[in-house]
Amino acid sequence: MRQLLLRVFTPLLPAEPRRVAELARELGDARREGRTPRIDASRGPLEKAVVRRLEGAAAAAERAERARVAAAAAEEYQREFLLAMSHEIRTPLNAIQGFSRVLLDEIDGPITSEERVDLEAIHEAGSHLFELLQDFLALVSEGSNRNSFQEAPYSGRDLLAEVGRLARGLSRRASVRFVVEAPAEDVVFYGDRGKIRQVLVNLVSNALKFTMQGEVVLSLEEKGVRGVFVVRDTGPGMAAAPREAGEFVQTREESKRGRGSGLGLAIVERIVRLSQGELRIESRPGSGTRIEVELPTLEGRSP
Structure with a gap:
C-alpha cells in the first residue's frame, strides 16, 4: 500500500520532495526484490541524507529480523533438547520406582522393618522426582501458542464430576474433607477439555497436598457468558509476592520443607x-486459598 501511494502521488509533488519520494520508492522496491538500489551519485545533499537514513533503517530492520529468526531457532532447539533429556531421565526413574515397589511388596522375599523404612524413603523420593519431571515436561511442551489445543464444546458439570472422582483418590487425610459442589444447571464451555482438566487436577491436588485439616472444595459457577471453576481450601495460604512470580517459584509455606517445584x-x-481465560487467586498466609479459573462458555467464545 505504501509503495502504491508513493507511485500515485509522487508526480504531484514539487521537484525536491518528488525526488525524495522517488528515492524512498526505489529503496523500497530494491529491498523487496533483494537487489542493490539504483541511486544517482549526483543527487543533492538532502537526497543523499535521505538515502543514508533509509538505508540505515533498512539495514537495522534486516539485522533485527535475522536476530529474531536466530533466537526462535535457538529456543526451539533448547526446547527439543530439554524434552529429549527429560524423557531419557524417565527411563531409569521408572526402574527405580518399579524395583523399589517390588521390594516393598516382598515379591522377592521378606524384608526387615529397617529395610522397609529405607525402601519407602527411596520410593517417596522417586515419586517426588517423577512429579517434578511431569511438571517440567508439561511446562516445556505447552509452548507459547494454541496450536496444540483441540477446542470443542464440553460439559462443565461432567468435567467437574470427573475431576472430583480423580481427586477423591488423592485425598488421604481423614482430617481433610473433599467436597464437589455442582450447579443445578450445566455450564457448557468451549475450549480444550483435556487441558482444562489438567488445570483443575493440578489445582485440586495441590490444595489437598498442603491442607492439613479442614476442607477442599471444588465448585462451578456461571457468570454471564463466562463460567468459573473454583478451588478453595483451608490450607496455609500463600504470600502475595510468590503469586505474582513466574516459573520455578514455590508458592506454599510447606515448600520451605523442600516440597513442590x-x-x-x-x-x-x-x-x-x-x-x-483468567486466573484469580485470593489468599494470605494462614487463611486458606481461593483460586478461580474463568473461561469462555460456548455462548461467549471468541471467533
Whole structure:
C-alpha cells in the first residue's frame, strides 16, 4: 500500500520532495526484490541524507529480523533438547520406582522393618522426582501458542464430576474433607477439555497436598457468558509476592520443607491464558486459598 501511494502521488509533488519520494520508492522496491538500489551519485545533499537514513533503517530492520529468526531457532532447539533429556531421565526413574515397589511388596522375599523404612524413603523420593519431571515436561511442551489445543464444546458439570472422582483418590487425610459442589444447571464451555482438566487436577491436588485439616472444595459457577471453576481450601495460604512470580517459584509455606517445584502454578497460568481465560487467586498466609479459573462458555467464545 505504501509503495502504491508513493507511485500515485509522487508526480504531484514539487521537484525536491518528488525526488525524495522517488528515492524512498526505489529503496523500497530494491529491498523487496533483494537487489542493490539504483541511486544517482549526483543527487543533492538532502537526497543523499535521505538515502543514508533509509538505508540505515533498512539495514537495522534486516539485522533485527535475522536476530529474531536466530533466537526462535535457538529456543526451539533448547526446547527439543530439554524434552529429549527429560524423557531419557524417565527411563531409569521408572526402574527405580518399579524395583523399589517390588521390594516393598516382598515379591522377592521378606524384608526387615529397617529395610522397609529405607525402601519407602527411596520410593517417596522417586515419586517426588517423577512429579517434578511431569511438571517440567508439561511446562516445556505447552509452548507459547494454541496450536496444540483441540477446542470443542464440553460439559462443565461432567468435567467437574470427573475431576472430583480423580481427586477423591488423592485425598488421604481423614482430617481433610473433599467436597464437589455442582450447579443445578450445566455450564457448557468451549475450549480444550483435556487441558482444562489438567488445570483443575493440578489445582485440586495441590490444595489437598498442603491442607492439613479442614476442607477442599471444588465448585462451578456461571457468570454471564463466562463460567468459573473454583478451588478453595483451608490450607496455609500463600504470600502475595510468590503469586505474582513466574516459573520455578514455590508458592506454599510447606515448600520451605523442600516440597513442590513451583511449576504447577506456572503451567496453570499458561494454559488458562491460552484458553482466553483468567486466573484469580485470593489468599494470605494462614487463611486458606481461593483460586478461580474463568473461561469462555460456548455462548461467549471468541471467533
